[in-house]
Amino acid sequence: MPEGHTIHRAARDQRRGFVGVPLRVSSPQGRFVDGAAILNGQRLTAIGAYGKHLFYEWEQGELLHVHLGLFGKFRESVGTDVEARGAIRLRLTSPDTTLDLRGPTACELIDPAARERLMARLGPDPLQTDVDPEPFFARARRSRVAIGTLLLDQSAIAGVGNVFRAEALFVCGIAPEVESRTLSEVQLTELWKTIVEMLRAGVRSGRIVTVDPAEVGRPRSKMRRSERTYVYRRATCLRCGAGVAKTELAARNMFACPSCQPRL
DNA sequence: AAGAATGTTATGTA
DNA sequence: CTACATAACATTCT
Numbered sequence: 393m394p395e396g397h398t399i400h401r402a403a404r405d406q407r408r409g410f411v412g413v414p415l416r417v418s419s420p421q422g423r424f425v426d427g428a429a430i431l432n433g434q435r436l437t438a439i440g441a442y443g444k445h446l447f448y449e450w451e452q453g454e455l456l457h458v459h460l461g462l463f464g465k466f467r468e469s470v471g472t473d474v475e476a477r478g479a480i481r482l483r484l485t486s487p488d489t490t491l492d493l494r495g496p497t498a499c500e501l502i503d504p505a506a507r508e509r510l511m512a513r514l515g516p517d518p519l520q521t522d523v524d525p526e527p528f529f530a531r532a533r534r535s536r537v538a539i540g541t542l543l544l545d546q547s548a549i550a551g552v553g554n555v556f557r558a559e560a561l562f563v564c565g566i567a568p569e570v571e572s573r574t575l576s577e578v579q580l581t582e583l584w585k586t587i588v589e590m591l592r593a594g595v596r597s598g599r600i601v602t603v604d605p606a607e608v609g610r611p612r613s614k615m616r617r618s619e620r621t622y623v624y625r626r627a628t629c630l631r632c633g634a635g636v637a638k639t640e641l642a643a644r645n646m647f648a649c650p651s652c653q654p655r656l
Numbered sequence: 657a658a659g660a661a662t663g664t665t666a667t668g669t670a
Numbered sequence: 671c672t673a674c675a676t677a678a679c680a681t682t683c684t
Contacts, residue, residue, distance in 0.1 A: 462664085497665090644662095
């Protein structure tokens, strides 16, 4: 879920006590994390997230960049004597917990300059405090690209993934294939606002629930899987019952309700 | 047990 | 320069 997923993870790791406790980073197999062993014995001092990128900072100034990509996942186990299964790219241990990372797109030690370069090519991240959405608006105003495509372009807006693009467009009643430059200022503003709220809700609840709980008459935590999205991976629209249109946009599955998101 | 899935990047084409 | 297609890479689940 980067998208939320990456961000949730960082938030959750912090709650799990991986910040500020003694950590050991084991030497992983594979082509990832060159020289991670030098982190042995150092304390993790901060976990930061920008868009779908995670940055783990250690006390000696080492900077670990993690991107989960499509398959990357942290798996948590109780205790520190955990059998290593599969290709573990990174293992973090706190006194009572082991956190294994598998399948990330990136897991590498970088320097601050590299992080700057990386962040420089990302658009505004709706989750950052004091973020200025203007670069996203400016891009949208001049682009002929479909808004559904633009939302996945991390250089336009950072952090939105396939679930949130479908759900945010649904909530705003915008058809995904509409050229972004044809959207009104009001629509752009509403879209940004919707995304901010959705991402925040994701971080708060630790899962992606884009449906207003009032709409299904059940608290957020008790919503069934099929009720957590309006159109994403659904056959019918949660709101109006119309058949959801499943298409491909930017090489990803796109879901939209033809009735709630009319193309004008 | 093939295929799909909350992703990115590099490369080629027009 | 923009847009779009394709392939490559990673893992887990059905």
